[in-house]
Amino acid sequence: MDTNTAAIKAETLTKTFNGNIALDSLTLEIKKGELFGLVGPDGAGKTTTMRLLTAIMEPTSGDAWVAGHSVLKEGERIKERIGYMSQKFGLYEDLTVMENIIFYADLYEVPQKERPERIERLLGFSNLTPFKGRLAGKLSGGMKQKLGLACALIHTPEILFLDEPTNGVDPVSRRDFWRILYGLLKDGITIFVSTAYLDEAERCTRVGLMHRGKILIDDSPARIKGSLGFPMVELWTGDARTAEDIARGCPGVRSVSIYGNRLHVALERSKALDGVIGRLQKEGIIVRDHRSILPSLEDVFIAMVEEP
Amino acid sequence: MFERIKEMVVKEFSQVFRDRRMKAIIFVTPILQLLIFGYAVTTDVKSINTAFYDLDHSYESRELGRRLEASGYFIITGTPSSAKEMGDLLDRGKVLAVLQVNKGFGRDLARGVPTEVQMIVDGTDSNTASVAMDYSTRVINRFGKEFGTRAGIQRVVKPARIDLRSRAWYNPDLRSRNYNVPGVIAIIIMLTCLLLTAMAVVREREIGTMEQLMVTPLKPVELMLGKTIPFALISYFDMALVTTIGVFWFDIPIKGSIPLLVLSTAIYLLSVLGVGLFISTISRTQQQALMATFLFYIPAVLLSGFMFPIENMPVAIQYGTYLNPLRYFLVIIRGIFLKGNGIDILWPQMAALLLLGVVVIMTSSLRFRKRLG
Numbered sequence: 001m002d003t004n005t006a007a008i009k010a011e012t013l014t015k016t017f018n019g020n021i022a023l024d025s026l027t028l029e030i031k032k033g034e035l036f037g038l039v040g041p042d043g044a045g046k047t048t049t050m051r052l053l054t055a056i057m058e059p060t061s062g063d064a065w066v067a068g069h070s071v072l073k074e075g076e077r078i079k080e081r082i083g084y085m086s087q088k089f090g091l092y093e094d095l096t097v098m099e100n101i102i103f104y105a106d107l108y109e110v111p112q113k114e115r116p117e118r119i120e121r122l123l124g125f126s127n128l129t130p131f132k133g134r135l136a137g138k139l140s141g142g143m144k145q146k147l148g149l150a151c152a153l154i155h156t157p158e159i160l161f162l163d164e165p166t167n168g169v170d171p172v173s174r175r176d177f178w179r180i181l182y183g184l185l186k187d188g189i190t191i192f193v194s195t196a197y198l199d200e201a202e203r204c205t206r207v208g209l210m211h212r213g214k215i216l217i218d219d220s221p222a223r224i225k226g227s228l229g230f231p232m233v234e235l236w237t238g239d240a241r242t243a244e245d246i247a248r249g250c251p252g253v254r255s256v257s258i259y260g261n262r263l264h265v266a267l268e269r270s271k272a273l274d275g276v277i278g279r280l281q282k283e284g285i286i287v288r289d290h291r292s293i294l295p296s297l298e299d300v301f302i303a304m305v306e307e308p
Numbered sequence: 309m310f311e312r313i314k315e316m317v318v319k320e321f322s323q324v325f326r327d328r329r330m331k332a333i334i335f336v337t338p339i340l341q342l343l344i345f346g347y348a349v350t351t352d353v354k355s356i357n358t359a360f361y362d363l364d365h366s367y368e369s370r371e372l373g374r375r376l377e378a379s380g381y382f383i384i385t386g387t388p389s390s391a392k393e394m395g396d397l398l399d400r401g402k403v404l405a406v407l408q409v410n411k412g413f414g415r416d417l418a419r420g421v422p423t424e425v426q427m428i429v430d431g432t433d434s435n436t437a438s439v440a441m442d443y444s445t446r447v448i449n450r451f452g453k454e455f456g457t458r459a460g461i462q463r464v465v466k467p468a469r470i471d472l473r474s475r476a477w478y479n480p481d482l483r484s485r486n487y488n489v490p491g492v493i494a495i496i497i498m499l500t501c502l503l504l505t506a507m508a509v510v511r512e513r514e515i516g517t518m519e520q521l522m523v524t525p526l527k528p529v530e531l532m533l534g535k536t537i538p539f540a541l542i543s544y545f546d547m548a549l550v551t552t553i554g555v556f557w558f559d560i561p562i563k564g565s566i567p568l569l570v571l572s573t574a575i576y577l578l579s580v581l582g583v584g585l586f587i588s589t590i591s592r593t594q595q596q597a598l599m600a601t602f603l604f605y606i607p608a609v610l611l612s613g614f615m616f617p618i619e620n621m622p623v624a625i626q627y628g629t630y631l632n633p634l635r636y637f638l639v640i641i642r643g644i645f646l647k648g649n650g651i652d653i654l655w656p657q658m659a660a661l662l663l664l665g666v667v668v669i670m671t672s673s674l675r676f677r678k679r680l681g
Binding site for chain 2: 080086090109
């Protein structure tokens, strides 16, 4: 097997906690230069996957190779070549921005003469230069996140792992953050990011939908959306909540989800639509309009999870 | 490797000195504890509040009361006029002892007839009570001898007298402070060192930096040394601080060698750091670490010979105290301070402490490694 072209490769990677399966024989291959998004609800196993791939947790069975090194046998070799940002950003709030960066530079033994230039660049792209002397605890959520990223990048890793990096960060900072990630991608860094936000997943070159320890589907966002082998309809109705319950009980309906006052309904066949509308009207729900839509990732995800 | 450990230590120090609570734990609490305990932890019994229940109102009875007070151990703070009033004073704890002189005391003494006085002592605190009994017996006996002789009553045959002269070695004035302050120093160092070590590791786990450290090439042994060296240094500093105060403020003599004290402190800190690390491996939050620290600390102090002699404990518990680092260090520190003991006498304690320290540190490191893996 060739592990050289793959940045990350997992084979039947499994982790159980006291008999509960957190990660169920994950098999995955991520190429160099990809921006892979691991998407799923809380408790799906995203953080466990991260910890296994970064070799800070031992798998129950299976193995994975990161930058060509086995997580089972060569955990220490992996650590030199990856950057990792845990959910809490892993910052010392009682140290300043600069002290945090220098501390991680020391741990990674970044040569002294390369430091000024690297730190300059990291502070520059994260817009943290004016806050060098500020305590990390006094930064806003978005700035903490960028500082965490700067610390994870100080040793110029080949592969970057980000565990829900935008959790609890305001929308503007989130957009900034993704802009930085695209910049890194251009430099050839492979990025493995987990998120609970499906709109963020759409920005990835490849997405894995994770549910209950398993990756249900893994492909480019466009292909995933196209893979939904059944039509998707958007309905404008009155009383969306009642309408959702009714629609779910109709024959030929695979899944239903609410978006504001609209319903997204995945159907077995297009013909089933008439039945749904008829049933809703019979129950006294006004159906103002309907149209065929391209499913979003969220629609696909819900359709897959609800699949009997 | 040394570079990374050095950076961990530097980081730890900058964090400690920026945290006001940490600074208080390091600089203020040891001094406060030593001052408070140095004054308060004393088993010397003096100025016992005493009631004088005088039913005789004679020259002799008043003289006995005066002598009791003149001994310096008793202060007459009440003169009840009835048995009820006397009982009341004892019940309320206003007095710890009562001297009762019955009617006819002066007359009997003058006639040379055997007579009685009664000393009632509050036995709640058995230590103070027995000391009070002892002192009052001495005063009353001497009084009886003097007044009996004055009345011309002498025994016909004098028994051969044995003159007992007692002298206390090492602490001639029997100042309990000399004995207690070195012990207080030992327990202050234990608490400071335990708390700092246990908390520092757990805090990293709590704020999520531990996970971040784990993905760096930092090795477990580097992390462990980086987390213990700062607190060993701080504990040393505290040791010097409280010892200085003990010597210059409380006039506690150091008869033995200071280098030996420094060396044995190092051996002692080895076990304490080990226990601190161990606590950090079994605690997930700082509260748990705090609880675990006190679950260890309180029995360690009570079963160390700090207050209660180990020889008086049940045998099973006596064996248990062999696992208590404080037990050995108390013998060492008291030996060095009060007796001027050298390594020729203290080596068994030092060897035991070293063995204990090595075992504890090893166990904790193994657990520490596992938690990282």
